[in-house]
Amino acid sequence: MKRKLVAVAAGALLAPVLVVVNPAGIASAHGYVNAPASRQAQCAQGTVSCGDIKYEPQSVEGPKGLKSCNGGNAQFAELNDNGKGWKASPVGTTATFTWTFTARHRTTNYEYWIGGSKVADISGNNQQPPETVSHQVNLSGHTGRQTVLAIWNIADTSNAFYSCIDVQVG
Numbered sequence: 001m002k003r004k005l006v007a008v009a010a011g012a013l014l015a016p017v018l019v020v021v022n023p024a025g026i027a028s029a030h031g032y033v034n035a036p037a038s039r040q041a042q043c044a045q046g047t048v049s050c051g052d053i054k055y056e057p058q059s060v061e062g063p064k065g066l067k068s069c070n071g072g073n074a075q076f077a078e079l080n081d082n083g084k085g086w087k088a089s090p091v092g093t094t095a096t097f098t099w100t101f102t103a104r105h106r107t108t109n110y111e112y113w114i115g116g117s118k119v120a121d122i123s124g125n126n127q128q129p130p131e132t133v134s135h136q137v138n139l140s141g142h143t144g145r146q147t148v149l150a151i152w153n154i155a156d157t158s159n160a161f162y163s164c165i166d167v168q169v170g
């Protein structure tokens with residue numbers, strides 16, 4: 001994920017070389033669901049008080065195939081805590097989820113899960129997405145308070161990004 005820009009000033013007397021390396025942390029920028037406010041979005045917005053995730057809600061990255069809100073990252077374990085006071089956003093039977101990307105990886109697909117049920121699987125056509133992407137997801141069959149696990153499976157690495165959204169369906 002680190003980008004290195006090397007510019008060589010050819011023809012200069014001493015051939016100076018300029019190397020720019022993005023600072024670690026700031027450079028690890030990817031994506032998350034910001035509407036309805038996901039757990040990491042609620043951390044970033046100060047709706048819920050959180051640790052480091054509040055500084056980088058886009059960084060819940062882990063291997064593909066997980067089913068956890070923290071994407072297997074111990075430092076973001078609080079995202080798995082259902083008792084932390086997450087605000088549930090009211091949604092209809094069809095809900096619109098919007099991702100915001102800070103690094104627009106080519107995309108295999110997006111998955112949406114409630115418990116053990118996959119409620120949507122949307123292709124990314126192996127393309128780079130625009131800065132935001134919205135999906136309409138049919139939640140029929142699920143009522144009341146639910147936690148939706150949204151997964152962004154990227155095509156250019158073996159990883160995925162994870163985002164849990166608490167909703168009140170009905």
Ligand SMILES: [Cu+2]
Pocket residue numbers: 001028029030103105
């Ligand atoms: Cu990334």
